[in-house]
Amino acid sequence: MRRLGCFPLVPPRALAVEERKNNNSKKKALKILVKAATGEGSCPRARACRGGACLGAQGRAIWRAGCCETPAAEAAVSWPVSRETQGGPDVGAGSLAGAQITSETKEVPENQPADIPCSAFRSQSSNPRIEWKFQKGSSLVLFYYGGQLTEPYKTRVRFSPTVIHFATVTRADTGKYICEVVGDNSQIAKSEVNLIVQVPPSKPVAHVPTSATIGSKALLRCTETDASPPPTFQWYKNSMLMPADPKTSLTFKNSSYSLDSTTGVLTFEPVSSFDTGDYYCEASNNVGSPQRSEAIHMEASEVNVGGIVAAVVVLLMVLALVAFGVWFAYTRGFFSSDTTSKKVIYSQPSHRSEGEFKQTSSFLV
Incomplete structure (x- = not known):
């Protein structure tokens, strides 16, 4: 056809x-x-x-x-x-010719050599033009162009028409490698290799509230940033593995929680008295050994109504004492601004003859 x-x-x-x-x-x-x-x-x-x-x-x-x-x-x-x-x-x-595209995934441990094949290359082409591109997220850079490797790959990669060879790979090399070949009669072929550089998980961090009110919602999170491919998470309470569905376990059937193994989020809704305990999480990705976080204690408690009432009473007493003090000071005149001043005028005595009496000075108040 x-x-x-x-x-x-x-x-x-x-x-x-x-x-x-x-x-x-x-x-x-x-x-x-x-x-x-x-x-x-x-x-x-x-x-x-x-x-x-x-x-x-x-x-x-x-x-x-x-x-x-x-x-x-x-x-x-x-x-x-x-x-x-x-x-x-x-x-x-x-x-x-219509572009032919092949795709494959390759996983290589970190710090190990890696070969990325160019399946698009056909040996029968007399003088093909080959280009390599590296894509990571939304970023796309030329890897091999114009018959030579670009920076910073010149010292790390060895090129041949059928494969590019990394002496060692790091976690930064994880991404998609695209090989484009333009052969005889301008026929185009393309191959893609998704490279995953395997990195074991590091020690995760558990975010656990130290206290939670019974009947409310509590959120526990587990985070890990180094693993490649991304890890999955598990939670432990008092050193016992928590199942995804608490109703399937006699130990956790009185708890109401949901567990997302991909994001590492453990949600209690609502919190019950059975949820008091020591919690830690574990991250694993089948590369190296699983890693566990530090354990953190969470206390589930009722709302302390008596404490709230006592605090309100104490606050009202303090306000009453302050009001009484202001009233007492006002009645005693501590807040009055009227003051009187007295002016004294003194006149010097004048010269007078002997035997003559005369008032020569006075005080005016």
């Missing part, structure tokens, strides 16, 4: 005739296609039908994303189409 592909592009002269019949938007798109047919501009013949993205419609084809990677032309340009059988020769030098 044969499948449709892309014929050589329409000659520039024929496109020029069609250009005069179209509206302004289509004229612009056809000019781009003329450049593609002549090997000019940003759309060389080798990329005109990348990925076999041209779909036939009555002997014509519509422009699809991936062909020439020119957004302005996606909705306006058409050309004749046909396809050869998979693996057969392409009709026209401007077409590419």
Whole structure:
């Protein structure tokens, strides 16, 4: 069975005739296609039908994303189409075979050598162009490009067409390695390897409240940041493993809790008197030995109504004493601002003759 592909592009002269019949938007798109047919501009013949993205419609084809990677032309340009059988020769030098993608996962212990194969490479290709990319999360960087390794891999990696060899890998090397090969007749093949660098878990940390009120909700968390692949978690109470469903155990059937082994969250809802005890968690990922946290005691207790009432009474007594003290000070005049001052005027005695009596000084109060 044969499948449709892309014929050589329409000659520039024929496109020029069609250009005069179209509206302004289509004229612009056809000019781009003329450049593609002549090997000019940003759309060389080798990329005109990348990925076999041209779909036939009555002997014509519509422009699809991936062909020439020119957004302005996606909705306006058409050309004749046909396809050869998979693996057969392409009709026209401007077409590419549909990209073949293989994927696999590889796990390697940390600080050990690792080989990342390029399954897309075929030895029958005379002069293939090979590119390696490294993807981690939303980050994508070129690993091998233009016939050479990029920094910082030059000193850590040995390249060959079929494989890249790491002398040692670290946890930072965990991610997706993408190999793209453009072979004869511009055929594209791609292979992906998800590398997981195995790292044993470190000692986890248990977050446990020291007290919890009976009837309320209590949340216990277990965290660990180093393990690769990510660990699973288990919880222990008084050195006894807690099952995922408490109703399946005679020891924990009186407790009401839920346990998420992926996130390490243990939720009591509601807390009961049976939940008092020493808790610790364990992290494991089948790499190395499981690691346990320190044990922390949680006390489940009733609401202390008597203590609350006593505290309220003491507070009211203190407020009453303060009010009485203010009233007493006010009645004694400690808060009065009226004060009287006295001014004394003294006059010096004047000279007088002997035997003469006369009042010569006085005090005025």
